[in-house]
Amino acid sequence: MKKDNEIILSIQDLTVGYGKSIILNNISMDVRKKEIIAIMGNSGSGKTTLFKSITNQIPIISGKIKIFDQDIRLLPDKDLKKLRRKMGVLFQHGALFTDLNVFDNVAFPLIELTKRSSDEIIKIVLEKLNSVGLRAAAHMPVTSLSGGMAKRVALARATALDPWIMLYDEPFSGLDPISIGVIAKLIKELSNTLQCASILITHEMQESFKIADKINIIGSGSIVASGSPESLSKSEDPFIKQFINGAPTGPIPFDYPETSDFKEWLIKLRQQT
Known part of the structure; x- marks a missing residue:
């Protein structure tokens, strides 16, 4: 049983990179029970890398990611797999199985990862579909769904195992x-x-500010601003104002920064000509 205000996910001094490039630098945040944290930032700021780090898909250079005080890097594969079952993921494009109908998509994790009876699975799937308003669409092929309906089916599937943590990757993209x-x-x-603890990676400002308890804005791989939607909306910080207002000019550069990898590549390219 999760206690009120309990920290479910804790990220401590996280640094992640690829090769010589540091993508995330010294990131720290806690996410508590029933708390929604929205992660925002310009393209290439490291939001998706953070997402992959939490699910342990990429190696960590330094720092810790703890779920219920368990360091995911120290867990044996067997225990890590069990822990991943407590993570619900809503992918940006839904990632539904197009050869299965709505019911079978939501039932898939229950069939693959549990030993529940057919009657139990039917009950759970219909409950999950009912929670997203699509119980009567259980029989429909995925290919016949609108974008919004498909996203709701994916959301029902992500919650099928009653996760402790919900990860949302651009849940509003492509929707009316x-x-x-x-x-x-x-x-x-x-x-x-x-x-559950919820992390929302998104560019959608208006709706995210309505539902999030806290907004973390990432810039150049670090958290440059953190606070409630109300406090950030009132901020006079030039970076925050530019991001929230969508201004084309300001502290956030338009041009992608030159890296040592780019410079080395450019030298080799010129040497070939």
């Missing part, structure tokens, strides 16, 4: 304004129903 509002409402409701 009404669907964006529906998904935002569902994220908030599921956070309370599942009592």
